[in-house]
Amino acid sequence: MSLSALIALGGRPVLMAATLSNRLVTIATSAASAQTSHRFDFDIVTAAPLGSIEFEYCSNNPFVGTPCVTPAGLSLSSAVLSAQSGATGFLIDSSSTANKLIISRPVALGAAGPVSYSFDGVVNPSSANQSFFVRLSTYASTDASGQPTDAGGVVFSTSGGLGIGGFVPPFLRSCVGLTVAPDCTAATGNSINLGELTPKSVQAGTSQFAVGTNDVQGYVTYVLGTTMTSGNNIIPALATAVPSQPGTSQFGLNLRANTAPIVGQNPQGAGTGIVQPGYAQANRYAFVSGDAVVASNLPSDYNVFTVSYLVNVASSQPPGVYSTTITYLSVVQF
Amino acid sequence: MPYIKTLRRKTLLIGSAAMLVLAGLSPLLNVSTASAAQVTNRKITIGTSKVSTSTTYSASFNVTQTTQIKGIVIEFCQDSPLIGQSCNHTNGVTATPTTGTVVVTNVGGTGSPLTMTVNAASSAGKLILTHATGFTPVTTAPVTFSFSATNPSTTGTFYGRILTYTSDTTAAAYTSTAPGTHLDDGGIALSTANQLTINARVQEQLTFCVGTTAVNDATTTPGTDCTAISGTTVDLGVVDSSAVYTSPVATGTGGNNVNGVAMVRTNANNGATVSYFAEQDASTGTDKGALKVASANCVSSSSNVDQCFNSAGTTQTAFTAGTEKFGMTIGGTNCGSTTSYTCAYASNTNNLKPSSNYIGAAAQAYGTTNGFAWDDSGTSQQIASSSTVVDDEALMLRFAGTASITTPTGSYGVTSTYVATSTF
Numbered sequence: 001m002s003l004s005a006l007i008a009l010g011g012r013p014v015l016m017a018a019t020l021s022n023r024l025v026t027i028a029t030s031a032a033s034a035q036t037s038h039r040f041d042f043d044i045v046t047a048a049p050l051g052s053i054e055f056e057y058c059s060n061n062p063f064v065g066t067p068c069v070t071p072a073g074l075s076l077s078s079a080v081l082s083a084q085s086g087a088t089g090f091l092i093d094s095s096s097t098a099n100k101l102i103i104s105r106p107v108a109l110g111a112a113g114p115v116s117y118s119f120d121g122v123v124n125p126s127s128a129n130q131s132f133f134v135r136l137s138t139y140a141s142t143d144a145s146g147q148p149t150d151a152g153g154v155v156f157s158t159s160g161g162l163g164i165g166g167f168v169p170p171f172l173r174s175c176v177g178l179t180v181a182p183d184c185t186a187a188t189g190n191s192i193n194l195g196e197l198t199p200k201s202v203q204a205g206t207s208q209f210a211v212g213t214n215d216v217q218g219y220v221t222y223v224l225g226t227t228m229t230s231g232n233n234i235i236p237a238l239a240t241a242v243p244s245q246p247g248t249s250q251f252g253l254n255l256r257a258n259t260a261p262i263v264g265q266n267p268q269g270a271g272t273g274i275v276q277p278g279y280a281q282a283n284r285y286a287f288v289s290g291d292a293v294v295a296s297n298l299p300s301d302y303n304v305f306t307v308s309y310l311v312n313v314a315s316s317q318p319p320g321v322y323s324t325t326i327t328y329l330s331v332v333q334f
Numbered sequence: 335m336p337y338i339k340t341l342r343r344k345t346l347l348i349g350s351a352a353m354l355v356l357a358g359l360s361p362l363l364n365v366s367t368a369s370a371a372q373v374t375n376r377k378i379t380i381g382t383s384k385v386s387t388s389t390t391y392s393a394s395f396n397v398t399q400t401t402q403i404k405g406i407v408i409e410f411c412q413d414s415p416l417i418g419q420s421c422n423h424t425n426g427v428t429a430t431p432t433t434g435t436v437v438v439t440n441v442g443g444t445g446s447p448l449t450m451t452v453n454a455a456s457s458a459g460k461l462i463l464t465h466a467t468g469f470t471p472v473t474t475a476p477v478t479f480s481f482s483a484t485n486p487s488t489t490g491t492f493y494g495r496i497l498t499y500t501s502d503t504t505a506a507a508y509t510s511t512a513p514g515t516h517l518d519d520g521g522i523a524l525s526t527a528n529q530l531t532i533n534a535r536v537q538e539q540l541t542f543c544v545g546t547t548a549v550n551d552a553t554t555t556p557g558t559d560c561t562a563i564s565g566t567t568v569d570l571g572v573v574d575s576s577a578v579y580t581s582p583v584a585t586g587t588g589g590n591n592v593n594g595v596a597m598v599r600t601n602a603n604n605g606a607t608v609s610y611f612a613e614q615d616a617s618t619g620t621d622k623g624a625l626k627v628a629s630a631n632c633v634s635s636s637s638n639v640d641q642c643f644n645s646a647g648t649t650q651t652a653f654t655a656g657t658e659k660f661g662m663t664i665g666g667t668n669c670g671s672t673t674s675y676t677c678a679y680a681s682n683t684n685n686l687k688p689s690s691n692y693i694g695a696a697a698q699a700y701g702t703t704n705g706f707a708w709d710d711s712g713t714s715q716q717i718a719s720s721s722t723v724v725d726d727e728a729l730m731l732r733f734a735g736t737a738s739i740t741t742p743t744g745s746y747g748v749t750s751t752y753v754a755t756s757t758f
Contacts, residue, residue, distance in 0.1 A: 157542035166570035299740035
C-alpha cells in the first residue's frame, strides 16, 4: 500500500487517501462515440466503512480532488450497473452527474481486496486516438461526500478501427485435350484417330475437358461442330441418345463410363458441374451441335469430363477419310 | 600662606585623580578570561539541520598556543556565544555525551590522536573532555573531534562556545559564567532550518493508436509516437487462388503496400494488454466478422461458394494457396520508437509481447511462417501483453488472404477494433 498525501496550498482541497491497487478499466470497444461497456477492477486497500464509490471521467488528469474537464461526447445517462463483485449491494445513485457515476449502498464494512464493477450503456468520448482518465474513490458516506478512504486513477484510450479489404476477380478456366490435368495446369493431345471404320464393329475414342469458375451463377459448356464428314459424304449424327448399332451409320458422344462399347469414364473432381440430359446416360450417344453438355448453377471447383465418341458405319457408307473438329465452349455470366 | 593652601588643594586633587585611575583599572585586572586567545578557523559541522534530530557534530579549530591541552569544553547556548556569559539551554542541544570517550586529533601534535574522557561534569548541551596528561598541539593543524548530539527543538541560530585548558581539573570545573583559566576560546554560530518538501505527481498514462505503415520489420520506426501514426485501411489487393496474399501487398497487385500497426505507451507498472475484435456487419447469416462482401449472408465457416472468406479461427494456421482463408498475425514487435530502455524483438527484450496464436514466426524472428488466426465472432481476443511499462512499442499487424477458385468475385472487407488496457 502506498500513501498519497497532497498538502493544501493556496486553498486547494487536501487529499489524504490510500491508493487503490491493481486498478484497471476495460472497455469493450475503443471506438469513439460508441455505446459500450466499461468494467472497473481494483483492490480496496483500506478495510473501512464503505457506503459509496465514485467514478469520475476526466480528460485532463486522474487526480482525485483536482479540477476535472469532462470529456467531450461522453454520456453516462444510459449507464446501468450490470455487474458487481467483491463489495456488492450497490445501485447507481441519483447524485451521479454527466461525467460522474456514483454507486451507493447502506454503509457496511468494506473489506480490503479485489472488487469489480461493470457499467453497460456508456457512450465513449467522441475524440478518437485520445486518452481519458477515470478517478476512482471510495467513501464511508452514501453519496461520495467527505474525504475519500481509498483513491486512484485509471486511463483508457479511444482508437480508430482498422479496415482490411481485398478484391476477388471473376474466374473461369477451362481446358481441352486428349487428357487434361485436374486443375488445367496441363492438357495433352488434340487429335483422335479412330482407325478403319467397318460395319462389323464400332469404333470409339475419348477426349477430356475441365472447367472451374467462381461465377455465382455457375457455367454452361456447349459442344460445337459437325458430324464426321468426308467431302460430301457424312456419317449421320445421332439427334437423340440411342445405343450403339454396328452396321448402322452413327456418330454420337456422351460423358459417361460405357460398356457398349467399353469406353469413357464418369466425371471427376469436386466441382458442381452436371452432365446434361442427352449426354448423361451410359451406352447412349447423341450429337447436336450447340447442345449444352455440362452445366452448373453454382460456383464450381474443377471437374474433369471424359467425352466418349462413337462411330458406326453401314455397309453402304461411301469410302473416304471422315473427320470432324469438335469445340467445347464454356460460358459464364457474372 | 595662600601657596600652602594651594599645594594642599593640589595634593588633594592629585590623590583624588590617582584613586580614580585605580578604580578604572580594577575591572580589567580582575577578568582573567580576557587574556585567553581566540581559537581560529573554528567551526562545528552538523550532519543535519533538522530540528530535534540526533546527528554528528564535528568540531574543528586551530589553537594559538602550543601549551599542553588537558581539557576541552564545548557548551551550546541558545542566546550567546560569548565566553563567560550566562547560557540558555532551553530548547537547545541535548544528548551530548556524558560518558565514554572522544578521540581528539591534532596532526603533528605530540600525543595526538588522544582518547579523552567525557568528564562526569558534562551535561546536556555541555561536553567536557579531560585527560590527565593531554596532548601538545601544533598551531598549524586543526584540533578535530566528533560526537553525537541532538539538535535544538526550534529552528534558528544557536551557538557553541569552545575552550581549551591546560588543567583537566579546571576544565572539569567549567561553568558558563565562571569558565576558569583556560588557554584559548572562541564562539561559533550554528543554525537549524526547516526542511523543504518537494512534491510531484506522475499521472497514469496510456497512449494507444492503430493505423497503417509501410514498415515491414521490427526495427524501422513506423513513427516517433502515436502522433505520427495514421491510416485506416490495409488493402490486400486482388486476391485469387494462385497465391497467399500477405500484407504489405504491393500496389502492382492492387494492394496499398501497408501493414497494420498498433502502438502502445504506458507507465503502468503492472503492464498492459492489447485485444481486438471483428466488427459484426448487418447480415443475417453466420460469420458476421469475416472478410466478406458487405451484408452478404455467409453459408458456413467452410463454404467456398459464399461471399465470405473462411476465417482462420482462433488457432493459428498456415495458409495454402487456393484454400480459401483469411487471418491476421503479429509479424513482430517493432522497437524502432522505443528510447527509454533497450528493446529488440530479435533478442526478446521487448516488453510488449505477442500472445499465443498471434506470434508470426518462431524464435523471435520477424515473419509469418507460423500462420494466421482470425476470430470473426466478435469476441475480444488478446493479441499482446506486457508485465511492465511500455515505451512506444508497436505491433506489426500482418493480414493474409487466399481465395479458392470458387470464391465468388467481389469486393471484400472487414473492420477490426483494438483495445488496450493498462493495470496500475
